[in-house]
Amino acid sequence: MDENQITVMLPLMPSLEEFNVYLQDIWQRKWVTNNGYYHNQLEQALAKYLKVPYVSLFTNGTLPLITALQALRITGEVITTPYSFVATSHSLWWNGIKPVFVDIDPVTCNLNPAKIESAITPETTAIMPVHVYGMPCDSEGIQAIADKYGLKVIYDAAHAFGVEVEGKSILEAGDMSILSFHATKVYNTIEGGAIVMHDEKTKKQIDYLKNFGFAGETEVVAPGINGKMDEIRAAYGLLNLKQVDAAISDRQRIADAYKKALCNVEGISFMEDVAGVRHNYSYFPIFVDAEKYGMTRDELYFRLKEHHILGRRYFYPLISTFSTYHNLESSRKENLPVATRMAEQVICLPMHCELGQKDIERVLEFIRK
Numbered sequence: 001m002d003e004n005q006i007t008v009m010l011p012l013m014p015s016l017e018e019f020n021v022y023l024q025d026i027w028q029r030k031w032v033t034n035n036g037y038y039h040n041q042l043e044q045a046l047a048k049y050l051k052v053p054y055v056s057l058f059t060n061g062t063l064p065l066i067t068a069l070q071a072l073r074i075t076g077e078v079i080t081t082p083y084s085f086v087a088t089s090h091s092l093w094w095n096g097i098k099p100v101f102v103d104i105d106p107v108t109c110n111l112n113p114a115k116i117e118s119a120i121t122p123e124t125t126a127i128m129p130v131h132v133y134g135m136p137c138d139s140e141g142i143q144a145i146a147d148k149y150g151l152k153v154i155y156d157a158a159h160a161f162g163v164e165v166e167g168k169s170i171l172e173a174g175d176m177s178i179l180s181f182h183a184t185k186v187y188n189t190i191e192g193g194a195i196v197m198h199d200e201k202t203k204k205q206i207d208y209l210k211n212f213g214f215a216g217e218t219e220v221v222a223p224g225i226n227g228k229m230d231e232i233r234a235a236y237g238l239l240n241l242k243q244v245d246a247a248i249s250d251r252q253r254i255a256d257a258y259k260k261a262l263c264n265v266e267g268i269s270f271m272e273d274v275a276g277v278r279h280n281y282s283y284f285p286i287f288v289d290a291e292k293y294g295m296t297r298d299e300l301y302f303r304l305k306e307h308h309i310l311g312r313r314y315f316y317p318l319i320s321t322f323s324t325y326h327n328l329e330s331s332r333k334e335n336l337p338v339a340t341r342m343a344e345q346v347i348c349l350p351m352h353c354e355l356g357q358k359d360i361e362r363v364l365e366f367i368r369k
Contacts, residue, residue, distance in 0.1 A: 005308040006359050010352040011183040011190075012247050014239030022235035031231065034211075038234035042189075045241055050162065051169040052196045054203040057234065058210060061158055061180025061193030063227040065091035067209050068176045068195055069126075071202065072152050076123035081111045082320035082331070083339045084130045087180075088156045089319050092128070100124070101320045101330040104339045108271075109133065109285075112338070113141035119330065120145075126152040131160040131170060132315075133348075134186075134282040135271060139173035146174075154178065157196075161187045162248065164278040171196040181237065186251070186282045187244045189237035192229055250353035251281035254360060258284055258349060261364045267293025268367065283314065286367075287345040297345050300367070304347075309363055311347040318343050 022038070029037060039057060047055045058064045069078075069091060078092050082101040089099045102115040111129040127146055129137045137155070146153045153174035157163075161179060163170050171177040181192030195206050205222075208215055213224030262268050267289040273279055288297040295303075297313070304311055318339055320331035333340055350363055 006310065006350050006355070006363060007352070008310050008312045008348060008350050009184045010354050011188055012186070012240055012244065012353060014236060014243070018239055019236060022239065023232070026231050026235060029231075033228055033230040035228070036231040036234070038231045038238060039229055042229075042234040042237050042241075045238060046194065049241060049244075050171055050196070051164070052171050054197050054200065056195045056197070056203060056206045056210065057229040058193040058195070058227045059229050059233075060191045060227075061178065061182055062087045062091060063210070063225065064178045064193045064195040065154075065156065066094055067206060067225065067227060068154050068178060069095045069097065071205055071209060072126070072154065072175060074126045074152060074154075076125045077121060078126045078128050079111075079116055079119050079124060080128040081130050081132070081339070082318040082336055083109055083132060083315050083343060084156065084319060085158070085315065086319055086322065087158075088128065088130055089325060093324060097125075098123070099319075099325065099328070099330075101325075101328070101336060101339075103336050104132075104342065105138075106338050106342070108135045108137070109342055110135060110137045111142070113138050113145060116142070116145050120149055120151075124149070124151060126154060128154050128156060129174075130156040130158070131163065133271065133285055134159040134161075134163050134280045136160070136163060136165050136170045136274070136277060137173070139170065143173065158182075158185070158193075159282045160280070161185060161282070162244070162278065162280050166276045167278075172198070176202075186248060186280045187237075187240055189229065189233040189240070192233055192237065247353040248280050250355075251351060252279070254351055254355050255281045255284050257357075257360050258286075258364070262286065262367065265293075265368055267291070281351065284349045284351045285314065285346050286349060287342065288347065289345065297347060301347050304363070304366055307362075307366055309350065309366065311349050313343075313346055314348045316343040316346060 109132040155177040157177040158180035177196040181189040209224040210227035213222035290296040
């Protein structure tokens with residue numbers, strides 16, 4: 001990697017010395033997958049840390065989305081957001097479900113509850129919101145609509161590790177929540193993910209589905225897949241869990257520095273912390289108003305890139321513009337004015353716990369100029 005380059009993300013990694021101790025133990029046990037010691041330890045540790053009753057680990061963050069839809073027997077149409085990573089809607093497509101995109105809230109970038117009800121049809125069976133950038137959705141508003149129409153709610157909480165509202169985990173909202181433990185996330189197991197569910201029966205069902213549907217040595221109870229996390233990544237995850245709070249504190253320090261420096265830069269806006277929310281500072285998006293700033297988002301993005309500062313345009317382009325989805329009625333640009341504007345203005349600035357003060361100043365120098 002270019003030593004002069006500032007990347008948008010760097011993975012949180014455990015001490016190699018500590019990890020080697022765990023690896024030696026795995027080598028002695030000779031049990032490297034299929035609900036081994038470290039897998040079970042991590043599920044329990046995550047449930048405790050996240051303040052949720054049940055966690056089922058997966059080998060990545062996309063398979064749990066697909067599996068949750070299977071477990072809840074979702075069919076027909078699902079209302080979701082165009083402003084997310086493509087895994088959100090791809091999980092619907094892989095299940096033969098039609099995504100119906102609705103516009104987002106301009107403050108949170110999350111699914112706008114005020115737009116959901118008009119998109120419901122007799123084919124609608126669920127809502128799949130995303131806690132974008134770890135910013136909590138209006139879960140109460142979404143649940144009220146779901147209850148009114150008898151819909152399931154599955155949260156894509158890929159960005160929302162450890163986020164709480166008034167001391168309560170946002171992962172308790174809806175029927176299930178899905179986490180990603182990809183290397184780019186606040187907490188990672190290199191690749192990995194999980195489903196958070198609310199009862200033991202559902203936990204058992206999910207565990208069957210992620211292991212080919214096996215309920216015993218010779219009994220298969222459902223057409224499952226192979227989504228299991230191995231022991232090596234589970235051990236890696238256990239060690240990262242010990243240092244994730246310190247990493248979040250570092251991210252908050254960086255976010256505070258960005259906010260302080262950019263609050264008076266005309267044409268640059270950003271998200272403010274919300275009272276009562278424990279944020280995880282997974283991303284730091286800024287939004288560029290070209291008319292006020294004097295430069296378009298892309299001009300600033302490529303200027304930063306020329307100086308070896310790698311931001312990311314999360315989430316541009318909108319999912320609804322990709323070839324798989326652009327012919328859907330709900331993908332029409334006029335139906336998604338807020339999402340379109342935010343996607344055309346956003347740059348996520350470098351945000352990781354190894355970012356030093358000199359790096360932060362270098363990023364800010366080119367934006368303030």
